[in-house]
Structure formats: C-alpha cells, structure tokens
Amino acid sequence: xxxxxxxxxxxxxxxxxxxxxxxxxxxxxxxxxxxxxxxxxxxxxxxxxxxxxxxxxxxxxxxxxxxxxxxxxxxxxxxxxxxxxxxxxxxxxxxxxxxxxxxxxxxxxxxxxxxxxxxxxxxxxxxxxxxxxxxxxxxxxxxxxxxxxxxxxxxxxxxxxxxxxxxxxx
Numbered sequence: 366x367x368x369x370x371x372x373x374x375x376x377x378x379x380x381x382x383x384x385x386x387x388x389x390x391x392x393x394x395x396x397x398x399x400x401x402x403x404x405x406x407x408x409x410x411x412x413x414x415x416x417x418x419x420x421x422x423x424x425x426x427x428x429x430x431x432x433x434x435x436x437x438x439x440x441x442x443x444x445x446x447x448x449x450x451x452x453x454x455x456x457x458x459x460x461x462x463x464x465x466x467x468x469x470x471x472x473x474x475x476x477x478x479x480x481x482x483x484x485x486x487x488x489x490x491x492x493x494x495x496x497x498x499x500x501x502x503x504x505x506x507x508x509x510x511x512x513x514x515x516x517x518x519x520x521x522x523x524x525x526x527x528x529x530x531x532x533x534x535x
Contacts, residue, residue, distance in 0.1 A: 396489065397424045397425070397488075397491050398424060398426070399424050400423050402414065404434065405425075405530055408434055409507050409517055409530055409532045411455070411507075411530065412452045415444035416444065417440045417441040418438045418439070418444070419438065419439050420438060420439045421437075422436070422491070424491040431534060431535040433489065433534070434530075435529075435530070436528075436531075437493050437494055437527065437530070439526055440526060440528065442526050445528060448528075452519075454507045455505040455506075455507060458505050458506065460503035460504055460505045461482070461503065461504040461505075462503060463498040463502035464502075465499065466480055468481045468499050469483075469484070469497070469498040469520060471484060471486045471495060471496075471497065482504065484531075494531070496520045497522075498520065498522055502521050502522050502523050503523065504518060505519040506518060507519060507530075515533075517530065517531045
C-alpha cells in the first residue's frame with residue numbers, strides 16, 4: 366500500500382511538472398483583462414498619474430511565469446513633464462527622440478523605413494495601445510527592477526499629449 370501511494374504521488378508530481386513546463390511562455394487563454402492603472406504605475410516604478418490625466422485605460426495578459434501590462438492616458442503637456450521628472454525609472458534618462466526621421470509605429474502600419482522603431486501588434490495588445498508617432502514624441506526605456514523583472518517602455522506622443530506605458534514581467 367505504501368509503495369503504491371509513492372508511485373501515485375510521483376505520477377501526480379510528474380504530471381504537474383509536465384503541465385507547468387508546457388505552459389511556460391504561453392499567454393493566458395483568457396486574453397486581455399482590464400486592470401487598475403495603479404498596477405502598471407507600480408510595475409513600471411512610475412509616479413502617480415497627473416491630476417489632469419484623462420482617457421485612462423489599462424489592461425494586461427498573464428501567463429504562468431510572465432505577462433505584459435499596458436496603460437494609456439492623456440494629460441496636459443506640463444503635467445506629463447512633471448510626471449516624467451517624478452518617475453524614478455525614467456527621470457534621469459535621455460529619451461530616444463521620435464520624429465519624421467525616426468517614427469514609432471505598429472509593425473502592421475505599412476511603409477516602414479529602416480530608421481523607424483516598431484512594436485508588435487497581436488490579439489494580446491489592447492486596442493487603446495496603438496502609439497503612432499509620426500512627427501514629435503519620445504521613447505523612454507523602463508529598466509528591469511533589482512530582481513531583473515518589470516521592464517518596458519514609456520512613449521510620449523507630444524503632438525497629442527498622450528502617454529503609453531508597456532511593462533513586461535517574468
């Protein structure tokens with residue numbers, strides 16, 4: 366009886382490990398879920414949203430060991446600058462300047478020049494997250510935290526006073 370229980374327990378553990386390994390890197394079958402914007406702010410080590418923030422949207426997908434969060438909002442240009450200067454993960458950075466010679470585009474945009482920067486769009490990227498910087502904007506990199514997690518990007522659309530945040534975690 367004891368020997369049989371050992372084998373059953375070993376089989377259960379083996380099945381669990383196989384299922385866990387098979388699900389590594391897979392995204393949730395549930396897809397995107399709306400989340401509290403403060404979660405993305407916390408993950409990206411950013412400061413609280415500006416008082417003038419509006420049109421705020423946040424969503425994420427999550428797998429067993431990884432996920433991705435998205436945030437977009439509009440605000441007054443002065444408030445965006447103050448927000449950047451108070452956000453510890455990006456405040457001391459020199460951003461990549463985005464303009465007509467170096468645009469930031471979704472990879473399905475169409476005509477993409479060699480100097481353009483692109484991002485991937487699929488069913489796990491929410492509809493509100495479509496930065497399209499053709500004229501004037503900035504891109505900041507969110508470095509990984511002290512454990513090597515939560516890295517991403519902050520994209521500023523200076524023409525439309527819109528902010529986009531993307532944080533990957535694992």
